[in-house]
Amino acid sequence: DSGVTQTPKHLITATGQRVTLRCSPRSGDLSVYWYQQSLDQGLQFLIQYYNGEERAKGNILERFSAQQFPDLHSELNLSSLELGDSALYFCASSVEVNSPLHFGNGTRLTVT
Amino acid sequence: AQKVTQAQTEISVVEKEDVTLDCVYETRDTTYYLFWYKQPPSGELVFLIRRNSFDEQNEISGRYSWNFQKSTSSFNFTITASQVVDSAVYFCALSLNQAGTALIFGKGTTLSVSS
Numbered sequence: 001d002s003g004v005t006q007t008p009k010h011l012i013t014a015t016g017q018r019v020t021l022r023c024s025p026r027s028g029d030l031s032v033y034w035y036q037q038s039l040d041q042g043l044q045f046l047i048q049y050y051n052g053e054e055r056a057k058g059n060i061l062e063r064f065s066a067q068q069f070p071d072l073h074s075e076l077n078l079s080s081l082e083l084g085d086s087a088l089y090f091c092a093s094s095v096e097v098n099s100p101l102h103f104g105n106g107t108r109l110t111v112t
Numbered sequence: 113a114q115k116v117t118q119a120q121t122e123i124s125v126v127e128k129e130d131v132t133l134d135c136v137y138e139t140r141d142t143t144y145y146l147f148w149y150k151q152p153p154s155g156e157l158v159f160l161i162r163r164n165s166f167d168e169q170n171e172i173s174g175r176y177s178w179n180f181q182k183s184t185s186s187f188n189f190t191i192t193a194s195q196v197v198d199s200a201v202y203f204c205a206l207s208l209n210q211a212g213t214a215l216i217f218g219k220g221t222t223l224s225v226s227s
Contacts, residue, residue: 002156033214043203043217056214090157098145098164098207101215103157 003027006091006104014112018079021107025072025093032074033101034066038087049074081111114139116206116218124224125194133189133221135204146187147205163187194225
């Protein structure tokens with residue numbers, strides 16, 4: 001058990017809808033990262049937060065947004081969903097930059 | 113630009129065989145970190161090892177060993193006497209020593225160990 005909690009485990013929704021994925025980092029970890037894993041793109045970095053502030057941005061679509069709250073949990077919001085957004089979304093946390101990332105079990109999103 | 117290449121998409125071995133997973137990285141930075149992660153069929157990503165660019169010592173942990181060679185920009189992973197439980201996707205990853213950068217993953221190598 002990595003200590004990172006992601007909910008829900010599975011999400012099935014229709015195109016055009018909006019969903020929110022939630023992540024609770026390991027106790028003591030200030031950084032939260034979001035990754036998208038799909039068969040064709042592999043593991044793609046989306047965004048990082050550190051202690052509530054956005055720290056780095058990767059290949060995150062404009063339809064996607066995230067935030068980290070004062071209690072350090074994070075939410076990833078995906079809107080105007082398309083079939084191609086179907087993927088496994090991972091949250092990870094770390095103590096500091098370049099510390100190992102500890103991943104949650106992921107949220108599998110299926111857009112129909 | 114930073115990049116991680118795992119040229120082996122899939123490897124199949126029989127139990128007790130040794131297997132090496134290749135990882136080649138690209139970066140112009142002199143300070144960086146390399147990682148290996150394992151993703152078993154259950155789907156979670158499990159951290160295996162981290163090395164920094166200044167430490168080229170090979171590392172051994174049980175049946176696992178890692179060979180880091182800066183001269184060839186490689187960070188290869190060897191499993192000795194493979195077991196069925198080693199079946200998983202293995203990812204090599206790179207991060208830079210800069211704020212605002214994140215872990216860059218290779219495409220992964222799927223290892224299948226049969227009994």
